[in-house]
Amino acid sequence: MVLTQWPADTADGGWPTTTAEGFLCDAGFWNEAVAIHLARGLGLELTAAHWEIIHFVRGYYLRYQHLPNMRMFVRAIQKELGTDKGNASYLHGLFPDSPLKQACLIAGTPKPPGCI
Secondary structure, eight states: OOOOSOOGGGTTTTSOOBOTTSOBSOGGGOOHHHHHHHHHHTTOOOOHHHHHHHHHHHHHHHHHSSOOOHHHHHHHHHHHHOTTTSSHHHHHHHSSSOHHHHHHHHHTOOOOTTOO
């Protein structure tokens, strides 16, 4: 489930537009309130562990201006955050449907390559 309708208290048009799949149309409109709303649309309540991955993905995208495929994503997390977090099992525990796709959606980045 993806919520593309923003909370009623934001009817002033201050919330960003999204694609039909829920990705932000402009990554520049991302903030943590937006991330929380996007995560709730996926049925996720964000913990410190989620935020660590979300900030990692966002930083990666802002640094390199592209997103990795899943294999590169896991390797980059291993390198920066360690092998205990850079593995598919850990990431699926946080983002059960599709770790890379869900993390990117919540991080306000475009849809990653290879994600259906």
